[in-house]
Amino acid sequence: MKQFHYHEPKTVEEACLMMAELGDNAKLIAGGTDLVVQMNRGAKAPSHVVSVKTIQGLDSIIENEEGFRIGAATLLADISDHKGMQSKLPMLCSAARSIGSAQVRNLSTVGGNICNAAPSADMAPGLLALNAIVTIAGHENLRTLPLEEFFVGPGIVNLEKGEILTEIFVPTPTSGTQQVYLKHGPRRAMDCAVVGVAVTLLFEQPTGRCQQARIALGAVGPTPLRAKMTEKLLVGKTFNEFPLDRIAELAAQEASPISDVRASADYRCEMVSTFTKRAIVQLASFA
Structure with a gap:
């Protein structure tokens, strides 16, 4: 693995600014279950790795009357075990449980699964079927868009330079919806x-x-x-x-x-x- 500089920004704004300044030489990392493997293989060799794990609030699940706000750094294990989601969004819990092993789910994040943009990403179909909306932060602004518009191609998502995915919002399904x-x-x-x-x-x-x-x-x-x-x-x-x-x-x-x-x-x-x-x-x- 090529040597790299490791960064731990404390806020979303700091992370966005860092990614904007470092450009193509930097990669974001959360759980690292995909990036680290590719770096070990030599498929990716960033000069800078920017972790979002230390940014407060990116690993939270907030439930309200409208739905669930899922931080991009939320672990798949936490989604799988969340009581509110098990009751109202069981499809997402099932999808999370289908990914890897318990060890993998305790490292992998929902944002990583989505941003990797693999056509086979297990979280994506359920989120699409549930009308998910993503929030994207830049160093100057926030924007939201339907998850359908987030995927561009294999390994490519709708993120501009200096932007990071911060949240996935899933509206509560209408009572009686089967999934x-x-x-x-x-x-x-x-x-x-x-x-x-x-x-x-x-x-x-x-x-x-x-x-x-x-x-x-x-x-x-x-x-x-x-x-x-x-x-x-x-x-x-x-x-x-x-x-x-x-x-x-x-x-x-x-x-x-x-x-x-x-x-x-x-x-x-x-x-x-x-x-x-x-x-x-x-x-x-x-x-």
């Missing part, structure tokens, strides 16, 4: 997703018609993505009216996977069909 994250991979644990499917459905009572549907897919495109055309096939229908085979087919058509060492593109499309249909059937049984 699930299904992950498919070679092993049940300690593996990246070959396909990830997150689905939220809201059924009107007592008619049983679907009022809202959101489907998000991971590991099947350059970025995590919404299957928006597929969602439209569900809204306004009861479960018995769902064209499940067409839904499964269309979800696969909305994906644009590649073939790699984990799976072929054709296999990923088939699994998108299978797991989208499985998730919908599972949620309908709880409605």
